[in-house]
Amino acid sequence: MSVKSLSLQADEAWRQTHFGRLLGHAQRKFDARVRSLMAQDDETPLALSNLAVRDKVGAAHIHITRHLSLQGDRITDLAERAGMSKQAMLDVVDQCEAWGLVLREADPHDRRAKRVRYTDAGREWHAAFQRAVQQAEAEFVEAVGQDVATVVRIGLEAYGSEVGDVA
Numbered sequence: 494m495s496v497k498s499l500s501l502q503a504d505e506a507w508r509q510t511h512f513g514r515l516l517g518h519a520q521r522k523f524d525a526r527v528r529s530l531m532a533q534d535d536e537t538p539l540a541l542s543n544l545a546v547r548d549k550v551g552a553a554h555i556h557i558t559r560h561l562s563l564q565g566d567r568i569t570d571l572a573e574r575a576g577m578s579k580q581a582m583l584d585v586v587d588q589c590e591a592w593g594l595v596l597r598e599a600d601p602h603d604r605r606a607k608r609v610r611y612t613d614a615g616r617e618w619h620a621a622f623q624r625a626v627q628q629a630e631a632e633f634v635e636a637v638g639q640d641v642a643t644v645v646r647i648g649l650e651a652y653g654s655e656v657g658d659v660a
Contacts, residue, residue: 523629524555530625536617557585557595558622565610567600594618 508514556575560566566574572582586609589595594615600606611619634642 523633526629526632527555527622527625530628531618531621534621534624536621536624554585554589555622557582557589558619561595561609561611561619563611563616563619565598565608567603567606567608568597569606571609589615 556577557571560571560574568582568586569579571586572579575582577585586595586597590597593612595609596612597607597609600608637645
């Protein structure tokens with residue numbers, strides 16, 4: 494094997510195994526498992542369960558479920574917490590509103606702003622999401638062991654808390 498060929502292999506190897514890529518793969522796998530568990534959950538509203546089964550629920554929908562508080566939030570705040578543009582969040586909110594998960598209402602503190610809050614079906618969806626996350630986390634612990642899971646959690650919490658501090 495030539496030196497150039499080995500150099501190309503080394504270039505490919507680091508791109509396949511760096512933390513960002515591994516974290517991305519892990520998040521996609523975790524989110525896919527959460528969607529699968531939600532689709533199987535007898536307490537998830539049937540129409541919403543069917544969306545999950547047919548892979549209509551994507552990462553953006555998981556984002557809104559992950560970030561929307563039970564009290565409701567302004568769209569700009571929701572977009573910021575989810576790391577999305579306001580326009581992208583509006584698109585997700587439109588779809589979730591069409592599915593009956595959320596509704597928009599005037600913000601009582603700012604007449605120009607809109608707040609998003611869960612509907613009753615959306616609260617059921619949120620509860621199913623919580624159950625699915627807890628199950629997926631338990632499966633992760635089972636797969637890697639409690640000690641490794643604890644170290645991963647501590648590491649991710651430490652690293653994640655510094656995200657805003659990076660210049």
